[in-house]
Amino acid sequence: EGNLTVQELADRLGVESSEIIKSLFFKGIIATVTQTLDLHTIETVSEEFGVPVLQDDIEAAAKKTVEMIEESDMAHLIRRPPVVTVMGHVDHGKTSLLDAIRKTRVAAGEAGGITQHIGAYQVDVPHGDEHRKITFLDTPGHEAFTAMRARGTKVTDVAVLVVAADDGVRPQTLEAISHARAAEVPIVVAINKIDKEGAQPDRVKQELSGLDLVAEDWGGNTVMVPVSAIKGENIDKLLEMILLVTEVEDLQANPDRMARGTVIEAHLDKAKGPVATLLIQNGTLKAGDVLAAGPILGKVRAMVDDTGKRVKQAGPSSAVEALGFSEVPTAGDEFEVYTDEKSARAVVGDRATEARATRLAQQMASRRVSLASMS
Numbered sequence: 405e406g407n408l409t410v411q412e413l414a415d416r417l418g419v420e421s422s423e424i425i426k427s428l429f430f431k432g433i434i435a436t437v438t439q440t441l442d443l444h445t446i447e448t449v450s451e452e453f454g455v456p457v458l459q460d461d462i463e464a465a466a467k468k469t470v471e472m473i474e475e476s477d478m479a480h481l482i483r484r485p486p487v488v489t490v491m492g493h494v495d496h497g498k499t500s501l502l503d504a505i506r507k508t509r510v511a512a513g514e515a516g517g518i519t520q521h522i523g524a525y526q527v528d529v530p531h532g533d534e535h536r537k538i539t540f541l542d543t544p545g546h547e548a549f550t551a552m553r554a555r556g557t558k559v560t561d562v563a564v565l566v567v568a569a570d571d572g573v574r575p576q577t578l579e580a581i582s583h584a585r586a587a588e589v590p591i592v593v594a595i596n597k598i599d600k601e602g603a604q605p606d607r608v609k610q611e612l613s614g615l616d617l618v619a620e621d622w623g624g625n626t627v628m629v630p631v632s633a634i635k636g637e638n639i640d641k642l643l644e645m646i647l648l649v650t651e652v653e654d655l656q657a658n659p660d661r662m663a664r665g666t667v668i669e670a671h672l673d674k675a676k677g678p679v680a681t682l683l684i685q686n687g688t689l690k691a692g693d694v695l696a697a698g699p700i701l702g703k704v705r706a707m708v709d710d711t712g713k714r715v716k717q718a719g720p721s722s723a724v725e726a727l728g729f730s731e732v733p734t735a736g737d738e739f740e741v742y743t744d745e746k747s748a749r750a751v752v753g754d755r756a757t758e759a760r761a762t763r764l765a766q767q768m769a770s771r772r773v774s775l776a777s778m779s
């Protein structure tokens with residue numbers, strides 16, 4: 405997963421490796437100098453030693469994407485819809501923008517049926533002579549990216565960065581940019597609230613160029629679309645641009661195999677039991693499938709799509725809400741379908757043992773800490 409050993413991290417941080425080992429121990433990780441650390445651990449330890457972001461290392465590790473597409477898929481690949489996350493500073497209009505997109509593009513024929521049931525939805529966009537789908541993830545952008553970085557998986561294909569034209573670049577704008585960059589996801593900028601008095605889209609462009617995001621009409625290569633979520637202005641243009649940007653990414657998947665993907669969110673419903681929103685990144689998920697989501701076993705009892713309709717199967721880049729897990733899975737964990745329950749059980753068993761060992765080590769470490777602080 406990660407790309408630094410304890411010794412290498414110590415060198416980077418300019419501390420003794422024993423310091424790192426000690427810090428890890430108090431986190432419940434018993435490590436040797438040659439041990440490779442995962443991304444999350446590298447980040448946490450670095451922060452502790454006053455080096456908040458090791459951008460290069462994180463970028464390098466993020467490149468080691470867990471491959472959702474395998475050799476055996478090659479002959480069956482078809483185009484899949486892009487998966488998009490909307491990010492940006494608080495109140496800059498992320499939710500309004502998603503609402504506007506939904507209003508303009510969700511099944512025009514389905515009057516009134518535009519309730520959003522799950523944290524993801526697909527829209528249909530005219531593109532040349534055909535229609536293309538785009539999947540939007542409606543989870544808080546940073547969570548999706550954090551999960552993605554921690555696991556080395558790539559959940560989204562494009563980040564839409566919303567910047568309010570009357571407010572400009574703010575702290576969470578910077579955070580969003582750094583998340584998207586670490587994950588090597590292209591950024592499309594939506595300069596929002598252009599209807600507002602005091603809107604200064606050019607000032608936003610200028611601030612962004614200071615961060616190496618230069619608009620195309622200013623000679624750079626970042627797509628920036630001025631929009632008004634409230635007035636529904638330029639929303640189609642934004643969608644078209646998202647398609648253009650993802651076209652070069654050549655996004656593909658094999659629908660003719662067992663599904664794998666990522667848990668986007670999950671909760672316990674009093675009546676239904678554990679409920680999980682699953683993003684299918686490769687293959688097709690079918691009702692009755694047996695799967696492992698991290699250390700949790702599941703057998704898909706029922707699935708609903710983004711319009712709340714019950715479905716029997718779901719293909720690449722679509723998201724469904726699924727019932728039938730033994731416990732609530734963890735958002736950010738990957739899932740994969742197995743041919744039979746026995747194989748899934750074996751995988752889940754191994755993972756559960758691993759998780760238990762980590763928990764135990766953590767408990768031991770925290771007991772040490774409390775004993776140490778008492779003496």
Ligand code: GTP
Pocket residue numbers: 492493494495496497498499500501596597598599600631632633634635
């Ligand atoms: P958080 O989820 O809290 O981070 O906010 P957000 O980014 O989702 O912003 P939200 O969509 O909730 O919008 C914040 C405020 O800005 C609301 O009062 C919106 O009505 C307003 N707003 C959003 N887009 C526009 C726009 O295009 N024009 C104008 N005039 N107001 C907008």
Ligand code: MG
Pocket residue numbers: 498499500
């Ligand atoms: Mg919001």
